[in-house]
Amino acid sequence: MTFPVTFLSFLLPVVAGALWVPSFLPGGNGTVADRGFRISLGAGVGLGAGSLAYFFLRSASAEVSAARLFLFEAVLFSSLATLAMRYAKEMSLEASPEPDAKAITVPRWVPGTLAALLIFLVAGVILTEVFLTFDRPHGGWDAWAIWNLRARFLFRGGEYWRDAFSPLLSEIHPDYPLLLPGLVARGWTYLGRDAVSFPAAVAVFYTLSTIGMLASSLAILRGSSQGILAGVVLACTPVFLVHGASQYADVPFGYYLLATFSLLHLSKSSGSRRAVSLAGFTAGLACWTKNEGVILLGALAAVWLVCALVSSVRKDEIRRAGWFVLGALPPLLALAYLKFALAPPGDMTTEFEVAAVLKRVAEPARYLEVGRAVIREAIFQLHLPLLAGYLLFMGVSIRKGERGAVLRLWGSLSLILAAYLSVYVITSKPLAWHLGTSLSRLMTQLFPSLLFSFFLTATAVTVPAADPRRGRTTPESGRGRKSPMKRRGGG
């Protein structure tokens, strides 16, 4: 009975998410990439909404039964899906402009072979995740000591579920956000017991959705070969797979990071304010997943501010920022309730002493130690020199109209990385221990978005598709046909 109930508990939010997404990303072109993007994005959006819905119901009532939860979700999700579908139908399509960046053509069999390889690899990834889960069914230390423990409080606690935020649990971070615990507790409510298999299924789901979203978003933007190559690199990164199966919140956080960046990038080229608000929602879900979400918001705000200052369309930038904030509101309101009404202050704030921090900032040895650890991680775990080697073969080529957007992407990622590294420099915890227990996870969070930025920057690989009017080649998917984002009215 566990498998069908687990499947059905995923099905409701995933289907709802997949139905909502088209109203934010109008005008799909029907390609595999387009459908893949909508499904992989809709899955995460739906699951995030499922976590929020569970938290809302948990906060509003003492007892959360499976029947009550189902009724609440069915009414909420179906009414939102109906609204979304109605809006999606009202939109019409418009052909997108031709790409104006250098693209390298390859024979038609190349994308087909790469696609077959990716399918083979995804099967390998699923098996690997099963093997890793079999080894540690409860997940890694943080999985059971933080995330699944809090899911148990939410599920088992009844009217005392707020004990999950007791200061007596300060050692295991009662202030951490609740996307993952909420999602797991929601699944357990449907199952009627706290099955170990459910958080493992959530972990595998996010791992696969991240690979799917990376490959499909790049396939839309740069052609299927480019998307598949990115998917192959991510699927072949052992550290990503290990963290994926560990049931930690880092891979889900990386998923929402990637969703935010890809939506912002897609919306930039079409001017769709709905896509911007969906990007806001995924950024909000990133905040609802991990405290690092605040760093994401800070980085985006800083880059937005610079763009608004130097941009000739300042009003447009401010309007886009407004839509982004509007989209982020539902998860941010839930987070604000958690942080200000339920949870005690986090250890980063309680252990913050200005004098001690200033002393650490002035120690060059700490920068060296952090720098060495980052380089080690980049070379030996994320294999970044491979990407540098690939770039030597392919060269750099960014579409003219997207140069600003790609630069913003790199700028935001650099700011997030800089913020992560600054935390290590000022940390009151033993530096070697702090780096050893978290750097790998933090860099894994950024890795899918880094690959997204990298493959937008590297020269795209496309297959020849003769255009009889011009006698030139066009990319095989995405922008060469109908833009998935473009629509009349721009919003």
Add this chain to the structure above:
Amino acid sequence: MQSAAGYRISAGILFLVLTSAYFFLPFFRAEWISFDRRRDLPAADRMTLYEARYDEVRKHLPSHGVIGYVSDPKENNEDRFAWAFTQYALSPLLVVDRSVNPKGREYPIVIGNFHRAVPGDDRMRDLSLVRDFGNGVFLLRKVAK
């Protein structure tokens, strides 16, 4: 495809795919072998076994609230592992380690989790044995002064 550029591009794609596979395949093989070996083992994983130690004592504990926790000293990080896993196993009870948080000494019901011998030191002060559940799990009670 142009000849020189074509070779360069093919080499670039091949380089990326092969080097990626070079990292994935040995990792996949190692996990497969490890999985295959474990399949023959009759016992459940370490965490499941550890959690099963608390099955009996759980019936004698309140359904919610706070209890104290006492354990024997262990090496490396095993102390924290033992406490954190006890907290995980007994949630939604709040389990407060008396050796870390002085507030833990205020609670009348105390769970003992010992892996070697029951320590005779300060850790056991004010505590009386209620029941030994075997496997190093004890139900203790704070002695009223």
